[in-house]
Amino acid sequence: MTSNLKTSYGNYIERNCTVSITLDKRTSRKDVKVYPLSVRFTISRKRWYHHVGGSYSEKDFSEICNVQTSRSPKFEIKRQWISILGEYSDMLARLNVGHELSLELIRNAITGNGLVSNVNFLTAWQEVIDNLKKEDRYGTAESYQCGLNSFKKILGEDNIKGFKIDKELLSEWNEGMLNGVKRGRKRIGKISDTTRGIYLRVCRVIWNECIRRGYMLNVEYPFSNKRGRDTISIPRGATRKGEFLNVDKMTQLYDLFMEKDYPEQWPCDVTPNVHFSLGLFLAQYLCNGFNLADEAFLTYDDYYYSTGGKAFRFKRKKTTERSEDGAEVIIPIIEPLQNIINDIGAKPEKGALVFPEILKGAETTEEKHRRIQQENQNVRKRLHMICKDIFGWEERISGTWARHSFATNLRNAGVDMQYISESMGHSTQKTVTQLYLSSYPLNKQFEYNSRLLRLEDEPTIDDIPNMTKEQMQALLIKMMSNK
Structure with a gap:
């Protein structure tokens, strides 16, 4: 029976x-x-x-x-x-939609504990980092790695069990990043709100990836910035509106580069390095505010020769990583930019790098990333020497200031916002090149980018009686074009 x-x-x-x-x-x-x-x-x-x-x-x-x-x-x-x-x-x-299932995956999803002890939230995080490196996204992988290091440092690696990552545990980590945690006599782990926001956003990506893979199901979502909810709020990055140098200060930096009037007390091996980093920073500013990675890979390409050496064309590296088409940008080579290239750049050779000293012959993607990272640190450190020792400025300049200064100074000069957006590689419905060639011919780009520096003294009302007819006509045209 x-x-x-x-x-x-x-x-x-x-x-x-x-x-x-x-x-x-x-x-x-x-x-x-x-x-x-x-x-x-x-x-x-x-x-x-x-x-x-x-x-x-x-x-x-x-x-x-x-x-x-x-x-x-x-x-x-x-x-x-x-x-x-x-x-x-x-x-x-x-x-795990689109893939086969496993008993390990199912048990993780239901209990939070896997059949294999070495599979957990930390290993899933590390796997995402390894995949980013395989895609040659070393900058992003580094942010993810720093976030993982903070997670393990504050919570303790031995305290992370399987996929039992709840709101209380994440709140403990968030609190540790905010105020630090005591280890012996020291308090460690405290970081800025901007960095804390980056790490929390990274953790949110890992959390969602674990949900997608089925490691964590039927768990309460811990992140939200809505008021009144008992959740973890991710701080927004600090505003960067004040992180720019006006045209006058940028002009002072350019004049210093051209005159090479550096302090005599600086060691002889320091001055050339500071001069090189200053040139890179100014080139970033004059090249539509692109970043050092773009500067490192800028070449004397076909477009450079087709314009008779008057313009560069490149695709923003940051945007190219996120979209198939990228964002193509045209850079007019105004006279100050050409002077910088003549000083610290390479001589024109088809297909060659404009600033080869940034990469210093690095071959692998990882080596190139490290060189760019190092040069970014050099620019930051050496520009601080210039600001403090020569001009007595309080600003602590980094490469991002070049981008913010480009946008702010052109906006303050009355340049079309559409031009500023396109010249910085922001996404548009059309390709940037199409818009440039139709809406902003090269001579117009030269006119706009020439406003980035003030290399000629602006005439005052007292100068008008002594002006020639041609000078007054030129002044009137300039005033009308700035409206």
Whole structure:
């Protein structure tokens, strides 16, 4: 009679996994008559049982499976089993969509604990970092690695168990980044709000990736910036409106570069390096505010020669990583930019780098990233020497100031916002090159970018009586074009 009893119910199939309601009869005890009710997951003849509450004899289980009439008390139990089976079937459908399932994945999704002890939230984070490196996105990978280091430093690597990453644990990390944590006599882990925001956004990406892979299901989402919610708020980056140098200060830096009037007390091996970094910074400013990675890969390409050496064309590296088309930008080579290239750049040679000293012959993508990172640090450190020792300025300049200064100074000079946006490589419905060639011919670009420096003294009202007719006409044209 026992052989005729029904031993499972459902047998729902999702991809390579079969899920059913059954009794877990795996026990070494004798004379056992009732067994725990379980959801059984089967993949390639391997099984994992998840107990869902309640115990039944084999006879009762079979009768509940076979009951048909709703008037039977056992039908309500069967209805509950159907609901349980539906919940786990829906879970499997959402789990690791587009890929096969595994018992490890299923157990992680349900319990937060894997069958393999070395698979956890930290290893998932590290896997994302490794994939970014394989895609040659070393800058992004570095941010993710720093975030992971902070996570482990503040919470303690041994305290991270499986995928049990809840709001309380993340709040502890957030608090540690905000105020630091005490380790012995020292307080460590405290960082700026801007960096804290970056790390929290990185963690949010890892969290969502773990949800996508099915490592974490039916867990409360911990991030939100909406007021009144008991969640983790990700701080916005500090405003950078004040991080720019006006035209007068940029002109002072350019004059210093051209005159090379550096302090005599500086060591002889320091001055050439400071001069080189100043030139790179000024070139970033005059090249539409591009970053040092763009500067490192700028070449004397076909476009440079087709314009008779009057313009560069390049695709922003930062945008190219995120889109297939990238953002193509045209840079007019105004006279000050040409002077900088003549001093610290390479001589024109088709296909050659304009500023090869940035990469210093680095061959692999990782080596190039390190060289660019090092040169960014050099620019920051050496520009601080110039500001402090020569001009007595309080500003602590970095490469990003070149971009902000380009946009702000052209805006203050009355230049079209459309031109500023396009020249900086912001996305548009058309390609940037199409808009340049139609809306902003090269002579117009020269006119606009020439406003980045003030190399001629502006005439005052006292100068007007002594002006020639041609000078007054030129002044009137300039005033009309600035409206």
